[in-house]
Amino acid sequence: MEKYNTYKRPFFVSAATVAGNLVSVMHIAKEISLAAKNAKAIAERAGEKANGFRPITDYIDEMGYETMSLVNAINKEALEVSRIAVNELRAKEVYQKLLSAKDYIGEDVPVSVEKLIQEASERLSEHTIELEKDKARLIHLLEEIKNQMRASAVISTCSRVEATQAEEYETSLQVVSENVDAASKKITMIVNDCDDLLAHH
Amino acid sequence: MKDTILFDDGYKWIFFGRDQDKPEKIIDTNQYLVKDGNRCLLLDPGGIETFSAMLASVTRHVRLEDITEIFASHQDPDIISSLGLWDKALPHTRLHAPWLWEGFIRHFGCNNIQYVGIPDEGSELVLNKTKLVFIPAHYLHASGNYHVYDAKAKILMSGDVGAALEPPESGMFVEDFKAHTENMTLFHQRWMPSNEAKNDWIARVRKLDIDMMAPQHGRIFKGDDVKRFLDWFEALDVGIAIKKLDEAKAA
Numbered sequence: 001m002e003k004y005n006t007y008k009r010p011f012f013v014s015a016a017t018v019a020g021n022l023v024s025v026m027h028i029a030k031e032i033s034l035a036a037k038n039a040k041a042i043a044e045r046a047g048e049k050a051n052g053f054r055p056i057t058d059y060i061d062e063m064g065y066e067t068m069s070l071v072n073a074i075n076k077e078a079l080e081v082s083r084i085a086v087n088e089l090r091a092k093e094v095y096q097k098l099l100s101a102k103d104y105i106g107e108d109v110p111v112s113v114e115k116l117i118q119e120a121s122e123r124l125s126e127h128t129i130e131l132e133k134d135k136a137r138l139i140h141l142l143e144e145i146k147n148q149m150r151a152s153a154v155i156s157t158c159s160r161v162e163a164t165q166a167e168e169y170e171t172s173l174q175v176v177s178e179n180v181d182a183a184s185k186k187i188t189m190i191v192n193d194c195d196d197l198l199a200h201h
Numbered sequence: 202m203k204d205t206i207l208f209d210d211g212y213k214w215i216f217f218g219r220d221q222d223k224p225e226k227i228i229d230t231n232q233y234l235v236k237d238g239n240r241c242l243l244l245d246p247g248g249i250e251t252f253s254a255m256l257a258s259v260t261r262h263v264r265l266e267d268i269t270e271i272f273a274s275h276q277d278p279d280i281i282s283s284l285g286l287w288d289k290a291l292p293h294t295r296l297h298a299p300w301l302w303e304g305f306i307r308h309f310g311c312n313n314i315q316y317v318g319i320p321d322e323g324s325e326l327v328l329n330k331t332k333l334v335f336i337p338a339h340y341l342h343a344s345g346n347y348h349v350y351d352a353k354a355k356i357l358m359s360g361d362v363g364a365a366l367e368p369p370e371s372g373m374f375v376e377d378f379k380a381h382t383e384n385m386t387l388f389h390q391r392w393m394p395s396n397e398a399k400n401d402w403i404a405r406v407r408k409l410d411i412d413m414m415a416p417q418h419g420r421i422f423k424g425d426d427v428k429r430f431l432d433w434f435e436a437l438d439v440g441i442a443i444k445k446l447d448e449a450k451a452a
Contacts, residue, residue, distance in 0.1 A: 013265065013290045016253055020260025079222075082253035086286060090249075 011131075012085035014197040018138070019078035021194055025145070025187050026071045032152075032183045033064030039159075039176040046169040052162035053173055056155060060180055063152055067145065067187065074141045081134045088127040095120040139198060145191050149184045156181035202254040204261065205373060207413060207421070208354040212237040212331050216415070217258050219369045224250050229369045230279050231417050233358055235351070236263055237328035242270040243287075244349060244358050245280045245417050252283040256290060265291060270326060271314070272335070273298035274360035275343035276305050280417065285310025297326060297335065301345030319347055336405065338362060340398035355412035362402070363430055364388055365419030375420045378429045384419065386437070393439040403435050 039057040043050040098117045102109050156177045163173035202222075208214040218231040232255055233244040241263050247255050259268070271294055273281040284306065287294070292313030298306055300318030307316065323335045335347040341362050349358040365384035375381045393399055414422040414430060422430050438444075 007292050010289045012253065012286070013256065016256035017260045017265070019257035023261045079253055079257055082257065086249070086253055089286075089289075 009197075009200070010085070010089070011201045012082045012089060014201060015078050015082035015085055015135075015138070018142075018194045018197055019075050019082065021190055021197075022071050022075050022078065025190050026068060026075075028183045028186050028190075029064050029067035029071060032067065032180055033061060035176050035179045035183070036061035036064055039173065042169055042172045042176070043166075046166050046173075050162075050166045050169060050173065052165055053159060056159045056162060059155055060152075060159075060176075063148060063155070067148060070141065070145055070148070074138065074145070077134065077138045077141055081131070081138050084127065084131045084134055088124070088131050091120070091124040091127045095124050135198070139195070142191050142194055142198075146188060149188045149191070152180060152184040156184065202251070202258045203373075204258050207233075207415070208351075208356060210354070212328070213262075214351070214354055214356055214415075215262055216373070216421070217255060219371070219373070220251055220254050221369045222254065223369065227251070228279055228366065229418065231415065231419075231421075233415060234259060234262065234268075235328065235331060235333065236267075237331045239264075239267045240270070240328040241268045242272055242326065242328060242333065243268055244272045245274055245360070246271060246283055246287060248279045248282045249286065252286050255283070266293070269294055270328070271296045272326075272347075272349060273302075273306065274338070274348065274358075274417065275299060275346045276302040277343070281306060282309050284314070288312055288314050297324075299343070299345030299347060302343070321345075323347060336409075338402050340393075340395045341402055342392045342394060350409055350411075352410065355410050357406065357409060357411045357414045357427075359414050359416050361392060361417055362389075362434070363414055363416035363419070363422060364392075365416075367419050372420060375422050375426050378426050378433075381420065382433060385433075388418075389434065389437055390439050390441040396439055399434065399437075399439055403431055407431060 036057050039053070039060065043054045043057055095117070098120050102113060102117060105113065159177040159180070160174060163170050163177055166173050202217055202220040205216045206213055207216050213236040215234045215236060216231060217234065218229065220229065223229065227248065227250050230245070230247050230251065232247050235242040235244070243259070268291055271287060273296060281298070284296070288310050295315045295317050296311065297317045297319055300320060303316055303318050319335045321337065321339070323337045326333045326335065331351065331353070334350045336350050338346045338348045338360060340346065341360070346360060348360050348362070363385070365381060366388055367384055411427045412424065414427045
């Protein structure tokens with residue numbers, strides 16, 4: 001175990017871990033959608049008393065769906081980044097092995113071997129560029145989720161205020177607001193962990 | 202990649218496979234994980250091409266530091282060519298694999314992971330509370346080959362025995378045994394080289410109490426289909442390539 005704790009996680013492991021961690025975000029986003037449906041039903045029953053709350057439920061519902069679709073996209077992107085990172089690692093190994101072969105040959109390295117090394121170096125650069133691009137895209141997508149969660153925090157504050165107008169339905173609507181707030185915080189925490197995983201490279 | 206929990210009673214058996222995003226020309230594979238707290242065993246973790254999907258799927262269920270053991274039933278690339286990558290991802294892990302194949306499997310890259318050679322007669326591995334037995338399955342199809350049996354869960358992970366070649370969108374479990382034999386016949390006739398080895402394995406496995414037989418390709422057998430499979434396999438003549446050559450020569 002000491003061996004695991006002291007080693008530096010390769011980037012392809014971190015990217016795959018991000019993809020794995022996001023599955024729990026998907027479950028939480030589904031909970032948000034469920035909370036929105038629940039809130040809609042309560043607002044319906046509350047009639048005029050929940051006039052201010054009703055439009056907020058549509059927003060919460062939409063946010064749940066958007067989060068799910070964003071998580072799907074991030075999941076695919078993280079998996080792709082992990083694949084590209086594996087390819088980059090393999091290209092790096094090929095390049096290093098070819099350099100070792102060149103050392104074995106010593107003097108008079110054939111042109112064909114030099115050409116192979118040149119091609120391997122170019123391939124490695126291509127993979128590295130592709131990886132950097134995809135990594136940036138992944139970080140951008142994670143940032144989008146965080147923005148969405150910031151908006152969600154504002155909405156849950158507004159919904160709490162609106163809930164106070166709903167008289168006997170206030171308690172039920174407050175619970176919905178709290179659930180949405182808690183779900184957003186959980187998602188932000190997981191996404192921050194994902195950010196941390198990627199930031200260490 | 203899909204994941205399904207096969208057994209959950211104090212510890213878990215989890216299936217991974219049916220990867221619809223895998224490159225088209227590579228064979229679909231089943232991977233398994235036995236999760237027992239902070240000691241987990243990854244069985245036949247797969248090839249390089251499916252590594253990222255497999256790694257991401259595994260992290261949904263366990264912390265990587267808790268994967269302390271890996272098992273490779275034999276040396277094939279679809280079983281363990283990802284070793285060089287697991288070696289970087291899980292440097293603290295031990296690999297349990299046939300002693301016979303050590304010098305070969307190390308070609309995939311094994312600088313950090315400790316190789317634990319399984320002796321010809323098989324051996325046992327105890328996780329926290331889970332006891333797993335490495336059952337000999339030599340020549341089915343590799344010359345050094347093992348399956349994994351769990352007496353509590355009554356699961357036999359049977360490597361290439363029971364395998365069927367089907368597209369990744371196919372079902373998880375055998376539903377119509379007779380129809381399923383069509384997907385298995387050629388695979389077993391051609392990949393399994395020896396009737397003697399086959400019958401030796403069948404005699405060993407008939408003594409085990411098995412609820413689920415989980416191969417490395419294709420569908421999982423449940424309940425009576427396990428016995429149906431053993432009867433079917435016993436009656437099947439294997440190692441047909443040589444016989445076909447002989448027939449061709451005679452003609």
